[in-house]
Amino acid sequence: MTYEILAVGLVGLFTTMSVLIGAYIGLFYSLPERVLSGILAFAAGSLIAALAIDLSYDGAEALVNQGFGLRMAWITMAGGFALGAIIYYVASVFLESHGAALRFRRRLMEYTRLTATKPADARIGMLAKCALLKHLNPDDLKLLLPHMQTRQHQAGDTIFRAGDSGDTLHIIVEGSVDVVDTNGHALATLGPGDVFGEMALIDGRRRSATVIASGAATFLEIDKAGFELLAEKDEALRGEIHDLARKRSLANLKGSNADHSLWARIYHAAQGQSAMPSETAEVSKGKGIGLAIIFGNILDTIPGCLVIGAKFSSFDHMSATLMVGMFLGGIPESAASATLLKRAGYSTAGVYRMWSTVILAGIVSAIAGKLFISDPDSLFAIVMQAIAAGAILAMVSHAMIPEAIHKGGSISVMPVVLGFLFALYLALEEAQTRTTEPGTTSSGYHEEGVQPIITGHRLDYTRASA
Numbered sequence: 001m002t003y004e005i006l007a008v009g010l011v012g013l014f015t016t017m018s019v020l021i022g023a024y025i026g027l028f029y030s031l032p033e034r035v036l037s038g039i040l041a042f043a044a045g046s047l048i049a050a051l052a053i054d055l056s057y058d059g060a061e062a063l064v065n066q067g068f069g070l071r072m073a074w075i076t077m078a079g080g081f082a083l084g085a086i087i088y089y090v091a092s093v094f095l096e097s098h099g100a101a102l103r104f105r106r107r108l109m110e111y112t113r114l115t116a117t118k119p120a121d122a123r124i125g126m127l128a129k130c131a132l133l134k135h136l137n138p139d140d141l142k143l144l145l146p147h148m149q150t151r152q153h154q155a156g157d158t159i160f161r162a163g164d165s166g167d168t169l170h171i172i173v174e175g176s177v178d179v180v181d182t183n184g185h186a187l188a189t190l191g192p193g194d195v196f197g198e199m200a201l202i203d204g205r206r207r208s209a210t211v212i213a214s215g216a217a218t219f220l221e222i223d224k225a226g227f228e229l230l231a232e233k234d235e236a237l238r239g240e241i242h243d244l245a246r247k248r249s250l251a252n253l254k255g256s257n258a259d260h261s262l263w264a265r266i267y268h269a270a271q272g273q274s275a276m277p278s279e280t281a282e283v284s285k286g287k288g289i290g291l292a293i294i295f296g297n298i299l300d301t302i303p304g305c306l307v308i309g310a311k312f313s314s315f316d317h318m319s320a321t322l323m324v325g326m327f328l329g330g331i332p333e334s335a336a337s338a339t340l341l342k343r344a345g346y347s348t349a350g351v352y353r354m355w356s357t358v359i360l361a362g363i364v365s366a367i368a369g370k371l372f373i374s375d376p377d378s379l380f381a382i383v384m385q386a387i388a389a390g391a392i393l394a395m396v397s398h399a400m401i402p403e404a405i406h407k408g409g410s411i412s413v414m415p416v417v418l419g420f421l422f423a424l425y426l427a428l429e430e431a432q433t434r435t436t437e438p439g440t441t442s443s444g445y446h447e448e449g450v451q452p453i454i455t456g457h458r459l460d461y462t463r464a465s466a
Contacts, residue, residue: 005367008312011323012305012366016359018327019297022334023355027342036332037408038415044400045419046325047304047392053427054319055307055389056081059382066379080386084303085394087387091299092398100296123148126220130171132195136237140230147226151219159211159219160197166207168221170197175217180210189214293337294354298361300333300399301326303391305362309369310385320430321423328419329400334358 025031056077063073092100127133127141150173153159159170162182172194179187179196187209190196199208231237304326311319338351346354369388373381404412 004312004370007315008309008366008370009363011308011312011318012363013359015305015308015323015326015366016301016330016362018330019334019355019358020352022331023338023351025331026335026338026340027348027351030339031335033407034409034411036335037404037406037412039328040332040400041404041408041412041415042419042422043325043327043329044396044404045416045421046321046328046423047396047400047419048416049420049423049427050319050321050325051389051393051396053424054311054321055385059386059389062376062382063379066377076383077386080383081390081393084387084390084392086390088299088303088391088394088398092296092394095292095296095299100292123150123220126173127171129173129193130195132171132198132237136230143230144222144226147223147229149221151221153213153217153219155213155215157213159213160207161210162207164207166197166199167224168197169195169227170211171195171220171222173218173220176214177217178212178214180212182209291354293341294357297330297333297337297355297358300395301330301358301362302365303388303395305365306369306373306388307385307392309366309371310374310381310388312366312370312374316433317430320426324423324426325419330358332403333399 059080060070060073060077063076064070068076123145124138124141127144128136128138133141153175159177160166172190172192174192176189176191177196178189181187196211197207304322308319308322308326311317311322334355338355341351341354342348373384373388375381401412401416404416
């Protein structure tokens with residue numbers, strides 16, 4: 001038994017040591033996001049294959065061997081998966097509300113919304129409804145109050161004309177406006193929460209379109225100084241402005257009478273101001289957020305290593321598909337987190353120490369899986385493996401695939417498929433090895449002369465006739 005514990009500990013170490021590789025990359029190198037997204041997507045595909053082949057099917061088969069009907073076996077496995085997903089979801093929401101969401105760039109806006117305090121000024125509530133500003137905390141929005149005025153307009157009022165100087169950004173609180181070009185052609189109709197007037201602030205030139213109130217309307221006007229103050233402080237806002245300018249530029253380029261050089265110029269001006277969201281500022285608010293990031297990665301590590309330990313019987317019989325997925329998945333995630341922690345002021349040694357706790361958690365989880373949930377004849381062990389599998393599936397759908405697509409675009413679906421096919425090949429190779437061993441079933445049971453026979457709604461193992 002001591003040998004098996006040491007062996008499974010080594011398996012847990014090997015599976016999780018990739019986080020140190022990723023941390024090293026994040027601290028000292030800058031790999032293209034498409035490369036990291038491809039690795040993450042490939043790992044996700046491998047984990048999906050492991051869930052489908054090594055866990056869900058094998059678990060249901062083991063239940064049938066214990067006398068469960070097919071439906072009851074499915075219900076038991078489904079219940080385990082569902083419970084594991086719920087546990088993962090509740091834990092991840094808790095950690096993300098304390099800062100762990102910052103390890104994923106796409107989660108930054110949700111993090112700021114979760115940590116936002118109740119607005120102390122009614123105008124802050126109005127600002128929070130604006131699509132351009134809703135990711136900001138109330139404390140950030142308060143900076144705009146000295147630079148903001150509320151305006152009322154009636155139907156037909158001209159807010160500004162094409163050619164006017166641009167020194168204010170307008171946010172619609174109530175009502176709507178029509179945007180027309182210099183030839184009187186309608187470009188867009190904007191409503192509550194929309195902004196307009198940002199083009200001139202970005203480009204520094206005169207208004208490029210005329211805006212007319214469609215009916216009674218209320219606006220918030222932010223002057224140029226306030227806009228620049230907030231844009232300088234919050235890089236995510238500059239990214240939002242970039243996206244808004246791009247969309248409006250492309251929309252207006254469709255018009256045959258549009259000033260193409262103007263829209264191209266505005267778009268490139270906005271693009272020059274875009275940058276990575278300000279995760280660094282959030283992490284630097286306190287070490288607790290850095291710890292939440294690490295705990296988030298520990299949460300992602302524990303379920304997989306539990307199952308790896310549970311499935312380990314020897315170095316010739318390991319859950320290779322699950323190990324590949326866990327190993328590869330740790331690289332992009334730890335690289336991104338290490339880069340973020342370094343920018344927030346953590347030392348290189350401190351980052352390595354934090355990631356070492358993830359490896360330790362993986363080793364302990366693998367050993368725990370071997371000790372407590374590895375018995376294929378134990379209903380408790382089978383259900384616990386299903387719960388862990390549900391947590392893994394929740395992690396793949398919650399973090400890995402969305403983050404891969406966020407970083408690499410829709411092309412990331414291809415590495416997911418490749419990862420699945422690669423893992424399927426490993427599973428088939430493993431199955432081929434097992435079937436060549438005398439008396440070994442697809443679940444790994446050894447009994448001389450035993451062959452599976454499907455009868456009705458049951459999968460029975462009986463001795464082959466001589």
